[in-house]
Amino acid sequence: MKQILFSATVLFTAGTLSAQQLPNNGFEDWHPFYGTEAPDYWTGTNQMVIAGATPGIDPTTDAHSGNYAARFSTIVLDLLGEEVLYPSVMYINSTPETDDEGTPFTGRPDSLVAWVKYLPGGQNQFLIRADLLKYNPATQQVDLIGTAGYMGVETGNTYTRIAFPFTYSSAETPDTLTLMIASSTFEPTLANTVLFVDDLILVTNGLATAPELTAASIEIAPNPASDMLTIRCEKALSVVELVDLSGKTLLKVIDPGADAQINLSELAAGTFICRVFTTDGSVYQERIVKQ
Structure with a gap:
């Protein structure tokens, strides 16, 4: 019997972005990772291969530009004879091969642009989300300064350009930007879902680069x-x-x-x-x- 689960904790975990730029935004650079490959500056659910899961994130030559794009597939994990499905989730870091959330970012971008191709296994959606954050020493909490998010549906077998604006809830200057990508947002996670992502761009001046x-x-x-x-x-x-x-x-x-x-x-x-x-x-x- 196939059991289908979804982890909200995994889905909404995010990493951080190097100040004022997106490192490896075209997913051209990859390194060995627990018998699989992971894009430099990105970490995600490929860690689940340690428990015997199929790798959900891998490089593909089916790219929008350059040599590679990132391909996200449904993760399959065998738990006592039952197949459990998880979405592939990836978030950005400040160094090529570590998971170290908290890289400084002090910009206020207008929007985030990405090229995507989405082939879901059914009625499902992918998610790309960026948050601009700032540590508040008075409350010892992290304040949300602005956010940009996009939930997309099937695109067909061609790359589609998406652009979505940041919404600001504060006039403060952020100190951190987090960015994550997930192949599925719905529970249950659906089998045979594939998401291709390439050429992520933070647009600081919308009229200059869009x-x-x-x-x-x-x-x-x-x-x-x-x-x-x-x-x-x-x-x-x-x-x-x-x-x-x-x-x-x-x-x-x-x-x-x-x-x-x-x-x-x-x-x-x-x-x-x-x-x-x-x-x-x-x-x-x-x-x-x-x-």
Whole structure:
């Protein structure tokens, strides 16, 4: 009999990212790891091979660019004659072959971009998540400064570019960035699920490194505005958000389609930034005046 389990603890464990960059973001460099291989600067559930599990993460030449990408497969572990399934999960570190969470990171990225190909064994989703953190000496706790997360569904057998914005809950400067990737998010974990990931990029300035929408293809009006702000676009919108000049997210609309409306009535008068992300990863931002 096949028993299917899911470990939430494994799924939401994350590692850290070297300051201001993603080491081995294209998964070109790998090293031996308990009889398997692991990408430099990344650690994950391949540790389960010690207990006899199948390796869930391996290099593949089926890459978006370069020589290799990372392939995540469902992990199978035999427990007393029963096959137990787990998602493959991987998180980033600051050194090539160690698991040492806590690398400094002091940037405030606009978004995270990745190229993925997802072939789930059924109705399932993959997850990519990054958190910006800061240690608070007064409380001796770690505060969440901002987060970016994406849960994706089947893409077919071609690489798809995804881009998802960071949402900031604080104007503080972070000191740590954590980043993790999981092949499945649902319980139970499904057999024969495969996720390919390549070319992860932290976008510090969305207009500099992501495809830019032109002013002719998007309309944000009225500006100045006092009540409702309307956004119309030739492309389907994934996220529309309003941030203050420190980068803190004030309002957000998810999956509005081609049109979105933001109610400004409860905001104080001032200047804000309206950021628009489309489903194909394009980015646009415009300064908005609230009267």
